[in-house]
Amino acid sequence: MTRLLAIAASALALCACAPQAKPITPEQSAALVPPDGRLAVLYETSCKTCHTIKASGAPLAGDAAAWAPRMKQGVPTLVGHTVQGFKAMPAGGQCAGCTAADYEALIHFMSGAN
Numbered sequence: 001m002t003r004l005l006a007i008a009a010s011a012l013a014l015c016a017c018a019p020q021a022k023p024i025t026p027e028q029s030a031a032l033v034p035p036d037g038r039l040a041v042l043y044e045t046s047c048k049t050c051h052t053i054k055a056s057g058a059p060l061a062g063d064a065a066a067w068a069p070r071m072k073q074g075v076p077t078l079v080g081h082t083v084q085g086f087k088a089m090p091a092g093g094q095c096a097g098c099t100a101a102d103y104e105a106l107i108h109f110m111s112g113a114n
């Protein structure tokens, strides 16, 4: 019996260590802000307008599961898609002041990979 309890307890501990990845809500996504001040300003006026709104069709900022298959293409490809435009996303992601390094940092931020 004690042994059974011990097994049950360790199973519970395992569960606590590996919480199930819950999809992020649009509210949680909208609450995320890049830690860098300059990037935060760029983000607020560009990527955020779509990447926190489900109806836009954009992968939500902070939704690691939605970003994972896209990240597999490699960040340089994703930067290229952002600069050139990709399906419903306009060229440059509506960020006139973004450099390639900014796009890279913004992609890392939105993918939850930083």
Ligand code: HEC
Pocket (backbone or CB within 6 Å): 046, 047, 048, 049, 050, 051, 056, 057, 058, 059, 070, 073, 077, 078, 079, 081, 082, 086, 087, 088, 089, 090, 092, 093, 094, 095, 098, 103, 106, 107
């Ligand atoms: C006007 C809306 C809009 C804005 C603004 C926007 N995006 Fe997007 N973005 C989208 C949509 C929609 C998709 C999904 C396209 C698809 O796969 O159908 C997307 C997809 C992406 C992807 C994935 C591309 C791929 O190859 O899978 C990246 C990376 C990305 N956006 C980066 C950015 C960055 C960085 C910004 C800000 C500088 C930004 N986006 C601003 C709408 C937007």
